Structure formats: C-alpha cells, structure tokens
Amino acid sequence: EDTRYGYIQELGITQIEYIPPVDNVAPTVTITPNTVGITNSVTVKITVSDNKQLASNNTYQYYLSTSSTTQAGGSWINYTNGTAFTIGTGLTGTYYLHVKPVYDKAGNTSGNVVSQSYTFDNTAPNNFIPTIVAKTINSLTIGASTSDNNEQGVTYKYSRDNGISWQDSNTFTGLTAGTIYSGIKVKAIDIAGNEYISSSISGVTGGPTDGSYVSTKGVNSPKLGNGMTAIYWDEKGNEVISQTPETDVNFNYSLWYDYKAQTSTTESGGTSKWANAKTSDGSYWVWIPRYAYSITSGYHGSGLTYNSSAVTTQAGTIDIEFLKGTTNEGVSGKSNWNNALGQGNWNIHPAFYYTDTDSTVKQISGFWVSKYAMSMETSGTNTNVSNATIGNVNISSTIKAVSKPGLITWGYLHPNTAFKNGLLYNSTFESHLIKNMEWGALVYLAHSKYGRNTTQTEEFDYNYAGGEQGATVFTNPLQSTTGNNYGVFDIKSVVASYSSSANSTLAKDMIAGAGKYKECYSAFPSTTYGDALYETCKAYSTGAAYSNSYTAWYSGTSIWMQNSVGNTNSHNFLSRGVVYGDIAGHTNGMFGFCHMRDKNATSTGGIVDTIWHVILWP
DSSP states (O other): OOHHHHHHHHHTOOOOOOOOOOOOOOOEEEEESSOEEEESOEEEEEEEEOSSOBOTTOOOEEEEESOSSSOOSSOEEEOOTTOOEEEOTTOOEEEEEEEOOOBBTTOOBOOOEEEEEEEEOOOOOOOOOOEEEEEETTEEEEEOOOOOSSOSOOEEEEESSTTSSOBSSSEEOSOOTTOEEEEEEEEEEOTTOOEEEOOOEEEEOOOOOBSOEETTTTEEOOBOOTTOEEEEEOTTSOEEEESOTTTOTTOOGGGTOBOOOOSSOOTTOOOOBOOEEEOTTSOEEEEEEOEEEEEEEOGGGTTOOOOTTOOOOOOOEEEEEEBOTTSSOBTTSOOOOOOSSSTTOEEEOGGGEEEOTTSOEEEOSEEEEESSOOEEEETTEEOOOOSHHHHSOOOOSSEEEEOOTTSBBOOSOOHHHHHHHHHHHOGGGTOEEOOHHHHHHHHHHHHSTTTTTTOOOOOOOTTBTTSSTTOOTTSOGGGSSSSSTTSOOOOOEEEEEEETTSOTTTTHHHHHSOGGGOEEESSOOTTOOSSSSGGGEEEOOTTOSSTTEEEETTOSEEEOOOOOOOSTTSOOEEEESOOTTOTTSOOOOTTOEEEEOOSOTTSTTOOOOOOBOEEEOO
16 A cells, blocks of 8 residues: 555645646737838748647738828738748838737737838939030040939949940949040939939040041041031031030030042032131131042043133043151051152141241141131221222221122222231231142142042132132032032132232232242242142143143143233232133132232232132141
C-alpha cells in the first residue's frame, strides 16, 4: 500500500484540480520597416507573435490605406506571417499599412495595428526638353530642369549618342568646331528612382572666327574684326546675326557658311554658301578664303573659238583647293605648288599674300570683299549720285560709303578718288579699293565649282546695288557669284590699278599709296598669274578699236590700259567686269576689262559710270 495515499487520505483530500496561469498578454504585431522615405515601393514583413499561443483561426490580412485612421482606397490582402512582400508598386502618395487584429488562444487581441507613413512616388519627373545653354568651339553645355510634385533633388544624366551611354556632367567636351551633334538626351531621375528620358535634340558647337582652318568646313574660318557681325538667313529669310559665333547659343555656326562643290551648272541657282558678315555701319561683306588654283582648260584662250566680233560665251575651267590657315598646305595635304603660268599648273593665289611696308611678306587666311558695289550715304540717307560734283568727293564725317542692297550706287568718281575712299573706309581693317589680283581671286572662286561652276553671272543694272532699286539679298540671286543670296553682287568695279604713265596729278593718291594696296603696270601683265588677265584672255587685234585689245572668257573685246603719256585724255586706269563698248551698259563679263580715262570726272567725256568694291583685311 502506497503510504503517500494513505497520507493524503489521512488529510482528508479527496480531489486534485489544476488551475492554469492567467494570460492577459495580447499578441504582438511588428511591421518592418515601419516607415520609409520617398520610394517607388518597399518590401515589408509583418511578424505576429504571442507569449503563449496564437489562435488557430486568425485571418492574416493587411490593408494599404490612404488614411491612418480608417481603411480607404484599398482592400484587405492576405499575408503570411513572417514572410516579406512588396507594397507601393504603381502608387503615388502617402499610405499607411493597417494590419487586421489577431488573437491568441486566451482571446487576447492585438487590436488595430497601423504603421507610420510610407511615401510612394511612381510618377516619373515631369516632361521637359533639354536646351543648349552654353557652347564653345569644342564643347556643348546642356540645360534641363523639371518640377517634380513629390520631392526635390532630381538628378540628371546626359547622353550624346541617343542614350547608349550616359555621363554625369552636363558639358560634352572634346568636340569638333562647327559640328552638328544630334542624339543629345537628358535623363532625369527622382529620389524614388523614377526616370524620364527626354526626346533627342541637336546641338552645334561654336566655331572660330580668326581665320583658322575648320576641318568640318574644309576652308578657313571667316576672320571677324572688332565690331563685325556674322550673318546668315533662316528658312523664313530673317537675318540671324552674332558677334560671337564661338559661344552664341542662338547662332548655328553650321548654317553660316558652306563652300559647297556644285555638281552641275547653276543657271537656276547654286547651293554654295559663302560666309557673310556685316560691319557696324550695316554694310555687307563676303569672305574669300585662302586657296590654290589650277586652270585646267582654256588657259590663255587655248582651245576656245572666238568669232569675228571678238565676243564669246566661252570660258575655260578652274579647279580650286583651299589652304589651311596661312600655310601653303592644301586640304588634301598637298604642299608642292608650281606657282607659275601654264595650263594645269597649281598656284597659291597671290591675293593671299602681300609685301608690307616694312618689306616683310604677309600671309593672310582670306579677305572680305564688299557684297555690293559701294553706295553713298549722307548723314545716313542714300545719296543720288547724279553727277561728278556729287560723286567725285571723299569720305568725310557726313559722307559715308556703304555696301547695302537696293541703294543707288556711288558712281561719278575718278579711280583715284575711289582709291582714296577705299583707304578711308576703315583703316583698322586695312580697307582698300579692290586690286586686280583680288578681283582675280574673286572671279576664279566664282567660276569654280565652289561658285557658279562655269555658269556666268546674269547681267545687272549697275545703277543700283543688288541690281535693282529697293533690292534685298533675295531679289536677284542669279546675279551673284553663288547663284543665291550668299554671293557677291554687282560684279563690276574700278580697280586699284594704274599705268606707270598715269597723270601724276590725277593719280596722285594711287601713286603715293602703299604698294600693298595697288598695282602699277608698265605693260600688259603677260608674266603674272592669278589676276584674271593673261590666263583668261587672248590677244585680239583684227577689227578691234585698239591695238591693245583682248577677248576674255565670257566677254567681248577687252581693252588694256594705253600706257601712253600721262595727259588727261589718256586711258591709264582700269575697270573690271566690263567690256569695250559697254562701259556705260549693263553687261557683266566678270573676266572682262576696259581702260578708263585719266580725265577728271567733271570734264566732258570723263568717267561717269564707275562703281567700286572694297576689300577688308581685319
């Protein structure tokens, strides 16, 4: 017998009852993480635990609500205790995670558990279009900004290959001058990681204006002097101008000029665009870049047939190779030149170097020629130069020479006066009346494939700059050296050339002028190349009015200076772009030439039809 029971029995205990401990502890619900900053989604985990045991019939659900106090804007969703899941995908705004109450076996409840706020952003940064905010000749700086309603601190990345690669800096460096770069995009990334990639834009680097060679253009850059303004015309015909094409974001350097080779003749117009600029007085100028040339056919009239009246519509051909900077290296790499008369010889054009007053030879990268024949403005108003009393005067504080379209041209002045006025126009830019050699450089380029490609410029009315009263740059494009508004008009001019026999009084300023601004001849220059004289004409005497007669390309009879005794009735000056018998007419034979009388313009039979062009060396 078990004595223990006997002991218990002795105590009188007849029943044992087990009373469990009391459980008043509610289940615990933990949300991890309980809050988060701006994000596009978050992975959370709801962990439910109890100090004893959870009820077996709990419903594990959560509700992502826009309110911290009520369930709104969503629905109850099942979750697995302790297993992570993602919320917020596709949502934008502030949300709260509500967890449905859970119970333990004792009936204790967790009650409503609500997280702190989650801020979701699934909206990409607002649309924007990037812009070019700064440029140099070898860089582009991109601007982009977007407002984002959800947060600050949007960051950007930049691409210039249509988004293949990206960089943090908004400046692209190491670029090529005067070049179009397409495929520029900007990517905006907000704090939540949402991205917006812009549409692509194009940007154009700036370009030099110092006469240096631009590889993408194949020619020397136009050299702008102080106060000169680059100019081109947009598709609506509006002028687009800039004094700083290197850095001006509103100026498209690639549209400024394009010395484009023509593949056919240009009777209906051409597409080569010679660089244009304006000076502070509103005058227009055209850039002639440094080049070498070769006359490939028709040299000195070879192979050309002239009729009995010495009039011809025939011409030879000229090839051009542009040179780099002030060097003698061609764009093809060629550096050996013949520099001698002869068909097929290659010569550096002599207009691109000169002997200065200190006897040093100066090489230039190009020069500016007046786009139009010069006109007179008196106190800012175009003057009708109807006689030599009005016309044969010098530039002064009130009388100015300008190169503008549609104005009455400045005629009725003696070649010596034109020479002096050329020097007076702008001494800072070493302005001067165009010389024979510079005329040759102009018309050789015009005749080449980079100009009219053997098409002659149309006849024009020399009484008005641009060939017509009130003309604009678009009025008579076929009269220009490019067959469009980018060339030189009014292809006729007295030149800074005179005979050694010229009257010393009437030619006093030419005679006294620096050699770099003039040419003095004792005879027809049969040993000189580049001046569109010997190379582009042949002697003609039968039936001609003068023994010193020639037939030039595209021209009738051309008459050389008489080189006679320097009296007032001699012909010791020269005009280009005209032929004998048409000195007062409209015919434009740009290779033609005709002597001009020494007699003062105020005398009977004197010079009445002179128009003139000016050269700038800024």
